[in-house]
Amino acid sequence: MVEKMLKFVSLGRAMPGKRPPEDRARDFHEIYAEFAAEKAAEQASRCSQCGVPFCQQHCPLSNNIPDWLKLTAEGRLQEAHELSQATNNFPEICGRICPQDRLCEGNCVIEQSGHGTVTIGAIEKYINDTAWEQGWVKPLAPTRTRAGSIGIIGAGPAGLACAEELRKKGYSVTVYDRHDRAGGLLTYGIPGFKLEKDVVMRRVKRLEDGGIAFKLNFEVGRDATLADIRASHDAVFVATGVYKPREIDAPGVGLRAIVPALEFLTASNKTGFGDTITDGEKLNAAGKNVAVIGGGDTAMDCVRTALRQGAKSVTCLYRRDRENMPGSLREVTNAEEEGVDFQWLTLPKGFLGDAAVEGVRISRMRLGLPDATGRKSPEEIKGADYTLQADLVIKALGFDPEPLPELFKEPTLGVSKWGTLRVKPSTMMTNIEGVFAGGDIVRGASLVVWAVRDGRDAATAIHTYLENKAAQPQAAE
Numbered sequence: 001m002v003e004k005m006l007k008f009v010s011l012g013r014a015m016p017g018k019r020p021p022e023d024r025a026r027d028f029h030e031i032y033a034e035f036a037a038e039k040a041a042e043q044a045s046r047c048s049q050c051g052v053p054f055c056q057q058h059c060p061l062s063n064n065i066p067d068w069l070k071l072t073a074e075g076r077l078q079e080a081h082e083l084s085q086a087t088n089n090f091p092e093i094c095g096r097i098c099p100q101d102r103l104c105e106g107n108c109v110i111e112q113s114g115h116g117t118v119t120i121g122a123i124e125k126y127i128n129d130t131a132w133e134q135g136w137v138k139p140l141a142p143t144r145t146r147a148g149s150i151g152i153i154g155a156g157p158a159g160l161a162c163a164e165e166l167r168k169k170g171y172s173v174t175v176y177d178r179h180d181r182a183g184g185l186l187t188y189g190i191p192g193f194k195l196e197k198d199v200v201m202r203r204v205k206r207l208e209d210g211g212i213a214f215k216l217n218f219e220v221g222r223d224a225t226l227a228d229i230r231a232s233h234d235a236v237f238v239a240t241g242v243y244k245p246r247e248i249d250a251p252g253v254g255l256r257a258i259v260p261a262l263e264f265l266t267a268s269n270k271t272g273f274g275d276t277i278t279d280g281e282k283l284n285a286a287g288k289n290v291a292v293i294g295g296g297d298t299a300m301d302c303v304r305t306a307l308r309q310g311a312k313s314v315t316c317l318y319r320r321d322r323e324n325m326p327g328s329l330r331e332v333t334n335a336e337e338e339g340v341d342f343q344w345l346t347l348p349k350g351f352l353g354d355a356a357v358e359g360v361r362i363s364r365m366r367l368g369l370p371d372a373t374g375r376k377s378p379e380e381i382k383g384a385d386y387t388l389q390a391d392l393v394i395k396a397l398g399f400d401p402e403p404l405p406e407l408f409k410e411p412t413l414g415v416s417k418w419g420t421l422r423v424k425p426s427t428m429m430t431n432i433e434g435v436f437a438g439g440d441i442v443r444g445a446s447l448v449v450w451a452v453r454d455g456r457d458a459a460t461a462i463h464t465y466l467e468n469k470a471a472q473p474q475a476a477e
């Protein structure tokens with residue numbers, strides 16, 4: 001038999017084609033094309049099938065990557081899909097938006113030996129998009145019914161993965177979310193050019209069709225307390241994410257048209273769904289000089305959204321340099337190609353304007369000595385300030401948890417010094433009996449793949465908790 005694998009010695013790394021910048025920067029469609037079948041098989045055949053699969057070890061879901069690459073190389077796509085979905089509730093979503101360069105692909109053995117990584121993410125997307133097209137993604141159908149009822153607060157990837165796993169086991173599951181659509185940041189944070197929304201919505205529909213109840217426009221804290229939700233269910237999973245935007249402390253920051261990143265991105269995603277937005281004009285970059293402050297992935301999503309809305313100019317202000325920014329270099333490159341002006345080593349020291357912002361006063365920075373974490377600290381260059389004209393400023397400095405004990409009217413709910421929910425790692429339970437938590441609200445701002453992992457682990461922990469409870473002798477009346 002002809003050996004199908006180990007082709008990295010003769011075959012170079014190739015990604016699916018990227019749409020040209022001038023074309024893709026005019027719409028919100030994804031920028032990468034799909035692999036053709038032969039190309040996916042060819043690229044999968046580059047895997048060296050090394051004995052210790054570092055790709056799998058560095059995947060938070062321990063995806064069985066070497067095996068599904070081999071099945072793809074052999075043309076056994078349906079089996080590849082089955083293996084891929086066995087460890088991941090949203091494989092075609094992770095294929096699109098995981099930072100593979102930091103996880104599986106970054107640790108690929110042939111990457112380490114200088115041959116260029118196997119393009120794992122693009123192949124994962126190809127396998128699972130094909131599965132949807134071919135009807136291999138099966139409906140969610142529990143094989144038995146169990147008595148327990150579980151309430152899940154938050155319909156992001158953590159909440160949805162937990163809901164699916166518990167429903168599969170036969171529990172009755174209700175998901176509460178304050179938004180009008182499920183999906184969390186998959187729906188209203190991440191823009192369509194990274195993740196088209198029908199990809200998320202078909203997953204949500206599958207869960208609804210599988211009997212999971214969604215109570216949308218339902219905010220815990222406003223429409224019910226945590227105690228109310230706990231009283232209605234046998235167990236509760238809190239997966240509310242982190243939404244308190246970090247602020248800039250500079251004069252003029254209260255001027256009109258200085259907006260938080262997520263308000264801007266949510267409005268853009270809602271517009272994409274065809275919704276009418278209150279404050280639509282304020283949150284639209286069309287015809288404006290836009291300044292985005294921050295250097296993470298949220299900032300990259302904002303600059304590229306502003307370009308697509310038809311901004312006159314888009315500038316990204318970041319206090320460190322390109323090498324030291326937290327965002328994925330892949331996304332920075334995409335933004336650069338699309339025409340974003342990056343002004344590295346800059347810090348806003350004030351905002352100018354009467355009622356609405358008209359400009360940003362900027363300090364130039366240089367990188368000083370490394371701090372305790374080893375990162376070089378930016379320090380101001382005196383007398384080198386300048387002004388950037390801007391009539392929309394977007395603050396993308398990261399997120400902290402909202403004060404959940406206060407919001408949920410549950411003052412005893414245990415939180416860390418950062419405000420994230422405290423859970424016992426082995427059980428994922430908070431200090432309130434039967435209330436579990438996971439995803440960003442426990443980890444702080446993290447990644448979709450970690451949220452899925454937490455959702456799956458929480459489902460196992462909740463199942464164990466309910467089984468143990470059922471096995472306990474009932475207290476005498």
Ligand code: FAD
Binds near residue numbers: 179
């Ligand atoms: P979320 O996705 O935040 O979902 C929480 C849900 O809880 C939301 O739907 C919210 O409405 C709901 N909720 C909150 N409070 C309440 C309440 N009181 N009552 C009812 N419902 C409530 N990660 C990647 O891996 N790749 C990326 O490319 C990427 N891009 C990103 C881009 C942006 C702009 C942002 C902000 C984040 C990005 N991330 C990315 C991070 C990723 O989206 C998160 O780590 C992940 O979504 C966390 O999942 P979660 O389920 O914990 O929370």
